[in-house]
Amino acid sequence: MDALNIILSLLPKDFPVPIMIVQHISPVSDNYLVKFLDNACRIKVKEAGEKIKPEQGTAYIAPPNYHLLVETDKSLSLSVDEKVNFARPSVDVLFETAADAYGKNLIGIILTGANKDGSMGLKKIKKYKGLTIVQSPETAAADEMPKSAIAAVDVDFILPLNSIASFLCKIFGKKPINKTSININHMKND
Template identity: 45%
Template sequence: MFARAVPYEIVAIGASAGGVKALLTVLKALPVDFPVPVVIVQHLDPHHDTVLAELLDRRSRLRVKLAEDGDVAEPGTAYIAPPDHHLLVGPGGALRLSRRDKVRFVRPSADLLFESVAVACGAAALVCVLTGTGSDGSAGARVVSSHGGTVVAEDPSTAEFKGMPQAVANSVAVDLTLPLEGIADALVALTGGTRSL
């Protein structure tokens, strides 16, 4: 565990293929009093409504909801980017939805989420890349790192799909690389919880 001068303000998570199972594993292990908001990009079918938020909400101690434009992110709540919308975080945890162009062929984009978190929170940003194909999240993780934030990645060797976590590991010095089952405990410990790594 490394000492930090700046407390974290937010956790941003990016996932793609295999992500629903990975998100269930992480979110169900976070305590109800998790001290910072969680914002999530999971690549979804852009042409259909999703029940992902309801599914995760039923199995998580956190409140889980689809993000809405104008929401202010609150501790103990996880916000999921709706299908075909980028999710951005502004000052004070203000959430914004955008239909701007796809990034790396996807909308929502983990890159854009991570970049917005880096700008809004600086060294108080904590981002996590889970299973997925492609390289979404790698450019955003570089921005987070350059602003003094922290990057956590699922261990590519144990990820269901290693593309995204491997791309992040190839592009930035990842602060923590962990098997999926260890990520929730790490997030709790990093944000000031009582569990140890």
């Protein structure tokens, strides 16, 4: 959750692409993560649902115990198929289906995590000429997912956690949110 908060809270409200997220969480988790991130960020954060067409400036988080998929028409869908890499939701499932839908226009990012989920999906994104980014293992709370991805794929960029949001903003010609201004704005509202 901390890694997502660090990245998403620095993205501007008008971030020009949708974001799809898989977070390994308990199958019986409530939607605290969605509420927390939506309150902490300028972009909208929602739980992903069936047949939603992702909108720019919005992050969609896979619900507990459901795989998040991207259909070829770029709508979202959910599945309770078998776990992949001991996880449901699985990063591999999201990445592999998103690669089919978005091809070279997809950016796949692997963050902190304690299994190998995401490596195969990142490999497919790279095969389809999408951009691949991995959090540097030294900055990860759990380094197994970043290390596994780096071992499996010739990733385009290995970045420290605190550089990922500004890198994404630079790609899309946006300025990241200044944390000082966020704190000042919150103080004004108190």
